[in-house]
Amino acid sequence: MVKKDAIAAEFENVGVSKLSDGTLSKCLDICDDFELTEEELAEQWVAFSASHLGWHNKLDEDILARMVAEMEKERNKAKNRIIQKPKNTPKTNLSSSIPSGYVTPQRAKPVSRIASEHDSSLADFSPASYSPAIFSPSGKKAASATSGKVAFEFGSTNGASWKSGNENRVTIESMATGSGVLASNYKFMYEPIHLTKAILADRVDFLGEQLRKQNDLPEFSLMEEQQVEETTFVGRIGCNADDLKLTSNSVVITGSADRDAEVSLNLHKLEDYALFSGQVVAIKAHSAADKLVPTKVFSSVDLKFPDKPITFDFTTGPMEMVVAAGPYTHSDSLTYEPLQALMQYVKEHKPHLLVLCGPFVDSIQQHVQDSVIDDSYELFFMRLLIDALKPISNSHTQIVVVSSSRDAHHLPIFPSPPYTISPADKKDLPNNVTFVSDPCLLDVDGVIVGITSTDILKHIGPCEIASQGTDRLGRLASHVLHQASFYPLYPPQANIHLEAWEKFGQLPVKPHVLVLPSDLRFFVKNVDDSLVVNPERLAKGVSGGTFARLEIAKPADDKPFPDSVRAQIVKI
Template identity: 40%
Template sequence: MEISVTELRTILNRIMGKHKDLRSKGFSVEACRSMVNLMDKDGNGKLGLLEFNVLWNRIRSYLAVFRKFDLDKSGSMSAYEMRLALEAAGFKLSKRLHELIVTRYAEPDLALDFDSFVCCLVRLETMFLLALARAHGPGPLALAHELLAFVTSGGGGGVVTSELLGAFEHRGIYPLRGYLPPSPGVSRHAALSWRISELGEILRRHHGLQELAPAARPAQEPVAVLGQIGCDGNGKLNAKSVILEGDREHSAGGHVPLDLSELREYSLFPGQVVIVEGTNSTGKCLVASRLYEGVPLPFPAPAEPPPDPEPRTVLVACGPYTPSDGIGYEPLSDLLDVVARDKPDVCILFGPFLDAQHEEVENCRLLGSFSDIFKLCLKTIIEGTRSAGSRLVLVPSQRDVAHDPVYPQPPFSYAELPKEDKPRVHFVSDPCTLEIHGTVFGLTSTDLLFHMGAEEISSSPGVADRLTRILRHVLTQRSYYPLFPPAEGLNVDVEALCARAALPVTPHVLVLPSELRFFVKEVLGCVCVNPGRLTKGRAGGTFGRLLLRPPEAAAPRRNPCVSAHVLRI
């Protein structure tokens, strides 16, 4: 016997109806879905008897805590009572995080119902267990951000400001999200299903849809079906091979072919989460009449005005840093001359620093080991930027021959970093979200533009620019890599992909280096930059330069990026 989300809601609300002394508006479908997702170990979207027993024992213990600290016997919890209850339950939280939790879960009178109290504690307990399991994983900054986003949001990324992460400030650069090791016990199927469910619920609420139908159910009248775009064969996606892979809750993972002939315009790619409205008279083909696509995350809330309101310059470059006919690193030397001359505040350098596709590497003609040459390259970069005082952000690449070829990719490990350079040199993951002097950057070295450009199909008379369409997909699908299956040759840790490659917010600046032609575009209010490669074959390539103005609380929608240029080396 297994219990679905709907059945769990019915059970809990019937039990709550017997406790007349507790204030409750009843457990919502969203809250029950969240509990099922957190407690479901086998990834089938339902709770087995053992899983339900664990959840029920937790709820009973939460009820005892709730009654004990409901000091005025009002049937609800004030902010003060909530703090006492959380401490009694073993959660030591900062004042700011406690305030955010109360804001997220409380009613307008700032009191928490019992059902909100349960949802909050289930999330807290699950997140703290994951943190304990990562004893050799990320530092406190990454854990603090994930805890904050996980507990105070509906399960996706939250809006994080520098004020919240102020205790972890490191010379003006704040990592908002980066590499974390995979969560224990999360299966590949469960990870993919979770992404469809989360984005689907966001789409349903945003478009005001009341009910979702199974993918393969016959329907003479228009119905809305949630799912992920897929291809019915091993070839590339085309208008005749599109299928909709249904979600776990409504369609039990079933799929149905899509007929796109009645859609005036569309832009689709494998892995895209959508809600399709249409008719399915036989149960064997869904004739689409409307497509509900993704919704971008909000931009970061502006922080307090910085003490130094002066504009900042950010230089952005992507490897390879040496021409294809040698390992002389001449373009890198030219770039370091630019840094010494212009003295940018921050330099963001993407790999590859020693390219696995380089002729000397592929033919094994190097005079030293991969590790030695890579460390020599890093040493050259660190020493070459020291006089300018620029802070360095180093992002790895799948093509770095001396690093782990897996996506999401952990940061570089460089034990030889001199002590005097540690405050200004930052090794981050791929992908990563950073806040630099009030401007949030989204960074990834994986050539997503090239990968998605090869798979996307469209009939879009309104948006003829394919790059703009792809960038919109990245922002509305809320992921640094929404394409699934991934491109051939890209090693993806699927279990970690959904959480580690998710966008926590819509960044002010999104940097996506690509083999495609360099560009600067504004898409949905986000400045998107492809700086190109610093080396093109045997010749020099391009790099980017951005001018940032600290954001103002009075103009929260204004992008802090004043100007962005792509220059030739």
Template identity: 35%
Template sequence: MVRREALKEQFSLLGVNNVSEEVIDKCAEICISNGIDEEELVEVWMAFSVSHLRGADPTLDTLVQMERREFSKKQELQPQPQKQSTRSQENSLVIYLGKESTEPDDGDDILDAYSSTPKAKNRDGKKDEHTPDAGPGRGRSPRAIFSPASFSPTAATPSSKYRARTNKGDAVCVYGEKCETDWHPQNSHFQPLVQLASSHMQANTCFMFNQMRDMAQVLNETVHHVGQMILKKFALQEPQAINQPHQNQFVGVGRVCCDSNGRLNAKSLILESFSGKTVPMDVSQVESFSLFPGQVIAVEGENPLGSKLSAKQIYTDTSLPLPQRPSLSSEENGPIQIVVAAGPFTQSDTLTYQPLEDLVEYIQEHSPHLVILIGPFIDATHPHVIEGILAETFQAFFERIVDGIMQPLETLNTQVLMIPSWRDAHHHAVYPVLPFVLRKQYAKLILAPDPCVVDIHGLVIGATSTDILLHLGKEEIFQVQLSLDRLGRIAGHILSQQSFYPLYPPAEEMNLDLELWANYAVLEVTPHILILPSDLRCFVKNLNGCVIVNPERLAKGLVGGNFARLEVSCAKGDVNVNAQIVKI
């Protein structure tokens, strides 16, 4: 017997509310005449509605159309199968797939739009809508492009907050003199040569096989190398033992440490020399300083008893010179257009990757020369990933994401540089991060490690996915009288310490391979452009000729985030950068 309350409950489960009594009566009639229960009827209706009516609610006319199209076809083509019991269906394992919202042929069985074991179900009940402003002819559902197979419909449910945004395309940060840039390349046929640094990390590099003595040697060599550069730059005298008594003022070199497992403060400062000797350090007489654990410094001070170093002056800057002038000429090929976006690429309540799809559409429209995508692509901290609702491997899902990015760009001259993150669920959770490995090859895709340095006809760009700005901001102690803002001061530590990640010990959630860090996370020159994605406020700043860009994240919580677009021109060897950070 068909129950009206059961029909309303099944519609409600799929998000269809306020169904009229006439519609319920018609549904009950269809169930009786075709020998099906309430659950199967509502499933067939949802499949029919999504494929033919774009998710419209049921009416008497549309129910008649569905009955004529679906049940009459079943009766003609095959005998009525024995119905599976409701209890058996409830105990079956259902897999939800995001499919394209294209119109099927007349001969297609409407239930082929789903995949399940033993039968597909769609529990989200949402309209298969496109992201706002999706161009005609390219309106594929976000679920069809990037969504994974999952055991829950919530993974493929588009975010309503993202669709309701009103600030799409707004520039939240502008840098450079030429603010009227239209952000279309003057020469879209020009394809610059993008090369990774010759010493970049390979995909087959071994990692996390560090012995204690090797790790200690790496730290000591870093203190010695950076310390010697500080002494040379500021013409300081030869350093002396920091833990020995000195009657006169002397120079000491060492690494900043904390005397406990807590946060660094002025009372817990310790200086450790390259020989491993340590001494407490008093900075109360230093007028200006900015210190963090792992920082290599030179100190002028006194230590009359050998038990405490009283600092008078602290030196930290070992910034390297800029590279040679680029051979790239904007007079011949025009400026280079670059788009930069950092993950996460989907909101925290869904895996539809709507911001990433909008970014791909932006790239199709503007055809930049280079797109830099920085992980995480499948964020290991995403709630759906933690819950384990994906019904496919992380690697298979990631390869579909890459394919969804590269296929629409096949006809463009745009090159894509993809940088991994230690937060990628399908990749190695270690820093530095090895480059991705894909089974399918793409001609215009460059797989880089993290961190990485790329060379574009002499234009040097450095990038890392790790939120070093946030990590340094949590650990830094400072007493600054200069006018430099906090974000600029923190970013300056990367240049002054010649390292993409100068903090040691690293953040608790990170796995740092010290030997790889010493080989692949150091700066050999000051890059023209340095990309440092962070959860901190976005900015574009010029520090001693290096343009530092923090585009934030493409997705931030339940809403969309930002991406950066840069126009780089080179005239007579001088590099000029115009940049905007834009809401997705």
């Protein structure tokens, strides 16, 4: 039997409190008339409020009367169609007992200019349609005045259409990020200390030998040797401060050999340097007062582009590419308006390649942390992805979904394997979707694209010390290329499995495009003839964020690759 206190409790759960006695009595009448439980009535209210009131958290008898009128209309429509409503409908079959117009709330306004300037035929993939009881639209009621505007440009964008000139599908091939391609889950959580030391030492030896050959350096000496004359050493930069904050007084270097000691560095003779914890460097230095005094630092491994041609057909126009990174919903809701706006943009512009970097079900999002999702995280993610990609399922756009260790439904480890998709779910997904690991290296018709969803730029920032402060973001990005690793920082700020990092976390070739999503300011930069792109986040707090779009023209033989690209950062 329906009771007033139970009704009040259910409305409290959906954010409606302090109901008057008259309102509660009216609720009892509605439950009797429409054969609803207390929970079903509250869910009915959520749907009505979202559809007609723009989410209103106040409830009185007048508003209930409006809701009843709409419910009567739905019931009369059902009678006219000679559809008989079964009695004693089980609680689990909610959709059959609630008028169809209120099962899936519809948004009253378009999310942004990008979404509103095109048709609105996209499927409603809001998780509210799966779990109405947790529907909570973002507190940002209206679209930002800057939605759809260009926030940053790279290259000359005059005449750019940002639309594909043909419907040919690009081919995508995964390349090794070390000794192979990470394609499945692996065991982690146990890594013996001797294995950690061996992996770090091997990396020092590997990069050290490349630095020695590139710069024509003599054989390296052991760290503990006291040398008055200048000698060459190789090792890994570290920090000996208690707070692990790298300063000019706390920089140390450790070699790879068992006999190598940890030696402090005196940087006063270096005019130009940029050092961070975990960086492998070769130095020319001499000893003074139990410290090494370097006069020259070598830290940049010379990566090469793969020796293979770009096979994309440029005769009908440039290659169009869109890159976005999660989170894809606002911090105060699970309605995914930014993701829907992006899908409308993609549906209209039809790029050849769409890169979606996780997280999708962000483990640090408030509703996810509060565990208010009715389904499992895995089911929530798959429903979201299937509905989100449905509008572009029949297009020529190739979709790359990059995993993230921040996803609640995924392994919290780096390198992160591709999302696990069941055979049944694969049937519901479009055939133009490719799931890849974090990090990954892709060959897109000869254009090499390196991607990581882990915020390496933000992680390196506090652990770096540099002699100059110009173009800090470009300098942080350059460390990834110079160290030939998607995550060269050690000790890490992410949950890293070093053995998997050694196998699947490296950068063996120079990519044409390097995607490094970060909370730091968005940018598109030419870094050592690679185009580095930080699209930032598609959702930033309760506001919409940004995404990147690129047009890649046929590269000229005598010019660096970024000269053939024009790009923009666009606000969602």
